[in-house]
Amino acid sequence: MATSKQLQLLEYPAYALEVREGLSGAPKHLPAKLFYDEVGSQLFEQITELPEYYLTRTERSILERYAADILRQAGANLTLVELGAGTATKTCVLIEELVQRQSRTLFYPIDVSASALDEAVRNLAGQFPSLRVNPIVGDYTGGVPALSRISGRKLVLYIGSSIGNFEPPQAIRLLRRIRQTLRAGDALLLGADFAKSSKVLLPAYDDAQGVTAAFNKNILARLNRELDADFDLDAFRHIALWNRRCSRMEIYLERLADQPAFIPALDLDVHFKTGERIHTENSYKYTDAMIESILRESGFQLEHTWCDRKKWFGVHLARV
Numbered sequence: 001m002a003t004s005k006q007l008q009l010l011e012y013p014a015y016a017l018e019v020r021e022g023l024s025g026a027p028k029h030l031p032a033k034l035f036y037d038e039v040g041s042q043l044f045e046q047i048t049e050l051p052e053y054y055l056t057r058t059e060r061s062i063l064e065r066y067a068a069d070i071l072r073q074a075g076a077n078l079t080l081v082e083l084g085a086g087t088a089t090k091t092c093v094l095i096e097e098l099v100q101r102q103s104r105t106l107f108y109p110i111d112v113s114a115s116a117l118d119e120a121v122r123n124l125a126g127q128f129p130s131l132r133v134n135p136i137v138g139d140y141t142g143g144v145p146a147l148s149r150i151s152g153r154k155l156v157l158y159i160g161s162s163i164g165n166f167e168p169p170q171a172i173r174l175l176r177r178i179r180q181t182l183r184a185g186d187a188l189l190l191g192a193d194f195a196k197s198s199k200v201l202l203p204a205y206d207d208a209q210g211v212t213a214a215f216n217k218n219i220l221a222r223l224n225r226e227l228d229a230d231f232d233l234d235a236f237r238h239i240a241l242w243n244r245r246c247s248r249m250e251i252y253l254e255r256l257a258d259q260p261a262f263i264p265a266l267d268l269d270v271h272f273k274t275g276e277r278i279h280t281e282n283s284y285k286y287t288d289a290m291i292e293s294i295l296r297e298s299g300f301q302l303e304h305t306w307c308d309r310k311k312w313f314g315v316h317l318a319r320v
């Protein structure tokens with residue numbers, strides 16, 4: 001029989017051990033996937049509407065402006081796949097154009113959130129009668145073997161610049177796994193943020209209203225809610241830095257005083273030095289050369305790049 005302590009541990013979420021590992025060593029870090037609980041997803045939604053956060057609206061405007069071009073270049077009779085589709089709201093621009101070009105269209109949105117996919121199916125079914133939606137619930141980071149069973153020419157969408165949240169070797173591994181489930185002629189549409197002036201990047205990750213700070217701190221709030229931890233959110237400062245050498249934004253939570261925190265679920269005291277940081281996220285900003293290189297190394301060939309007038313964001317079409 002399990003003791004009461006074991007029973008208690010069983011009730012805690014699976015990520016608890018990653019939290020122990022991340023907060024025990026130096027430098028401290030927490031897994032970025034913890035951002036996206038219900039509160040965090042809502043805060044991120046708010047981030048995408050901030051005046052400083054140009055990424056979402058710039059990508060959307062590129063897709064709106066070039067949807068016809070993109071699909072013409074991608075080829076005829078496409079079956080659409082989307083990695084991390086969520087509710088697929090961004091995809092509608094492309095779908096709208098696609099259903100005008102072909103009489104029947106298959107769409108395979110992939111996401112870890114079954115409820116987001118339900119919403120996608122509901123929205124799309126009403127809007128596009130000739131579209132057949134086959135949602136796949138799951139994590140795409142290890143590749144999606146089921147994709148190899150889809151016949152016909154595929155266009156895989158990986159938009160929203162999530163590729164930037166992977167370390168480049170991991171990004172290559174992910175794209176390679178996707179590439180392995182595709183056939184000659186299939187294509188990938190990749191959305192990625194371009195490297196640019198820190199005058200534009202820093203406010204995008206540290207906005208005047210403090211929404212991004214709240215989003216970052218929600219990781220600790222979540223540990224308080226779900227692991228009974230006692231992090232004092234006011235004792236941490238949100239930090240966003242531009243690391244030009246590595247071409248990435250680095251996001252941290254900095255401890256303002258040196259009191260420890262306690263996480264009952266892990267029976268762990270977390271000690272901080274004043275000014276010590278917890279690393280929570282990297283967001284890589286790609287140059288043309290970096291895009292070319294991760295695509296080439298994962299078995300794709302870059303065919304075309306569409307971007308906005310200031311070249312802040314890029315949508316790249318690559319071919320197997």
Ligand code: TRP
Binds near residue numbers: 161164165212216251
């Ligand atoms: N994918 C988003 C990005 O890298 C995530 C994000 C936006 C983010 N703002 C953030 C992650 C602040 C951590 C902290 O642009």
